Amino acid sequence: MEYRRVPLVAWKKVCRPKEEGGLGIRDLGLWNKAIVGKLVNWIAKKKDSLWVKWVHQVYLKGKPWMEYTPSNESSWAWRKICKTKEDLAAGFDNGVWSVESKGYTASGCYEWLQERGPKVRWSSMVWNRWSIPKHSKFTWLILIESLNTKLKLHRIGVCDEAICCLCAQSDETQERLFSKCVYSSRVINELNSKGKMSIPSDRSLDWGVHRRGTKLQREIQMMVLMAGVYHIWNQRNRARIEGLVEMPEKITIRIIHDIKIRSGKLIKKPLAAKDRRWYEARFGEV
Structure with a gap:
């Protein structure tokens, strides 16, 4: 029996250059x-x-x-x-x-x-050598609004109801899940507390574009945000399929561990004193 799955993104959009919101795959x-x-x-x-x-x-x-x-x-x-x-x-x-x-x-x-289109302002923010590739791809799906949220699935008859799996307070949309959901807000608050970040509660794109600090600090802040939304979505999937919801503290530990492993592989040269103090205050020794 042949299995067919509807793709999340149209092939024409996938083949667009990364600076125009695609994946840069050649048509x-x-x-x-x-x-x-x-x-x-x-x-x-x-x-x-x-x-x-x-x-x-x-x-x-x-x-x-x-x-x-x-x-x-x-x-x-x-x-x-x-x-x-x-x-x-x-x-x-x-x-x-x-x-x-x-x-x-x-x-x-x-x-x-x-037929080249307009450039997106988030391309270099998402596609960079620091970010974990699967986190970058997932963030890209969010930015082009292509996730199969429960509301979207409910509208085409796949789900019986559209309520959010994590907070059970309203219909699950991208904006709701990553910006207004109580559970995701608790995860981000934990990251801001334990990881000493400054991610805003609405996880706005403007923060990602205009984040402050040195180059290393800006890249790691973006890594944290992308890892955060990726793990929130994974937890949403577990909640929907298995009915299990982990404490936000555990998700935060997993995110910080991912960042520490990834950054540890990329940081080769001795860091400037300012960057070293900033990094060690959040993730321990380099």
């Missing part, structure tokens, strides 16, 4: 089109190539390349090249590739085909 369909576009450009430029000369002699026979239509008897490969020519026609001006001043490149054509 192989568009990339293949950009590569075939090289052949289209060679024919348009009449490149000094035996294959290009053969194409002009056998297929075009003096006809304008950008207006040429292949016959139904043409080979599959040739019809695909002609189809790519039609898809890229808007990028040519009188047979010259006008998208890039330096001439045709596969990477430039790929970006053009992607």
Whole structure:
């Protein structure tokens, strides 16, 4: 029996660059089109190539390349090249590739085909070498509002009710779970207390963008926040599936342990005195 699962994020969005809110995964369909576009450009430029000369002699026979239509008897490969020519026609001006001043490149054509969108202000905050990768990916899902919360599942008939598993006070939405839920607030308060952080109660994006301190301090603060929301979601899943809810203090200990292990692997050089005192006051010796 084949198992199919609806993806959390559309593939087109996943393939967007990280600075535009995607994962930066290359769309192989568009990339293949950009590569075939090289052949289209060679024919348009009449490149000094035996294959290009053969194409002009056998297929075009003096006809304008950008207006040429292949016959139904043409080979599959040739019809695909002609189809790519039609898809890229808007990028040519009188047979010259006008998208890039330096001439045709596969990477430039790929970006053009992607229709680049606006940049997001949280990209560098989420995707950095300090953060634990699974925490970064989970935070990304939050920021693009793609989590399967109980309210979302209830609306499509998967859940019988939408009440929050952790506080049981209102419907479970992303905003409710990570900003207003009593349980998640207790976890963040514990982190602010034991970890001596200054994460605001609403876990706003503005705090993440404008957090203060040295570079190391800012990165570790972001690590703590992302680890916090990741472990809150894990606890939510346990509560929903197993009916178990751990004390916030235990979640906090787990978060601090994750940060200590991760930062310990990344800190190679001796820290400046200011950073060392800051770090040791929160996580112990480096």
